[in-house]
């Protein structure tokens with residue numbers, strides 16, 4: 001049975017990813033801050049109490065994972081604080097960097113020993129992290145932190161190629177979750193179906209690509 005780890009697994013896209021992976025035969029390790037009933041299911045191993053900004057806790061979790069056992073790591077946890085130039089809040093920008101950019105890098109670095117050679121890493125980024133695609137401005141912390149995550153994703157793709165590990169930088173689409181106030185163009189199951197297609201198609205030749213869940217290649 002393949003093994004997957006998913007962060008931000010208690011709601012939204014992360015929750016749906018856990019169930020969809022379990023249905024595909026994965027043993028899923030669900031990392032979250034607080035588990036909810038919706039996550040409870042045979043085949044999903046829940047690890048609550050893990051904030052991805054807490055390096056000590058993440059290191060402690062990583063030490064419990066057997067070396068060379070993980071096929072798929074999905075860094076999904078993220079936050080969005082809307083912000084215009086007039087209400088710029090530097091502390092909020094810093095917090096979004098902590099969660100959206102440093103969190104996934106911290107989790108990935110801590111779990112490198114746990115990944116199989118040939119494993120896959122996924123970073124849930126956002127089209128809002130695209131500099132070329134920014135035609136509306138604002139959202140300083142979110143845009144900047146996701147752009148930084150994209151940069152980290154490309155470096156991971158380059159650095160882990162030697163181990164046969166491929167990295168996908170994925171925008172889920174505009175999805176109806178708590179993050180969007182349940183507005184959007186896609187339900188979580190539609191988004192996750194597309195994300196899984198992208199993960200299936202991920203290999204060393206396309207590692208480091210920035211894709212929409214619908215398969216569109218996005219500009220940096």
Ligand SMILES: NC(=O)c1ccc[n+]([C@@H]2O[C@H](COP(=O)([O-])OP(=O)(O)OC[C@H]3O[C@@H](n4cnc5c(N)ncnc54)[C@H](OP(=O)(O)O)[C@@H]3O)[C@@H](O)[C@H]2O)c1
Nearest residue numbers: 008010012013033051052076077078126174175177178179
């Ligand atoms: N929805 C969209 O339209 C959309 C579009 C583009 C990109 N994305 C990205 O897709 C990912 C999932 O988004 P979503 O829509 O499913 O969001 P969501 O419903 O708001 O869920 C966010 C998840 O991240 C977790 N999380 C937040 N901060 C955390 C921290 N410090 N440590 C650990 N977990 C933390 C939350 O846990 P708690 O319950 O403990 O807060 C929750 O499980 C995010 O990276 C987001 O940026 C979403």
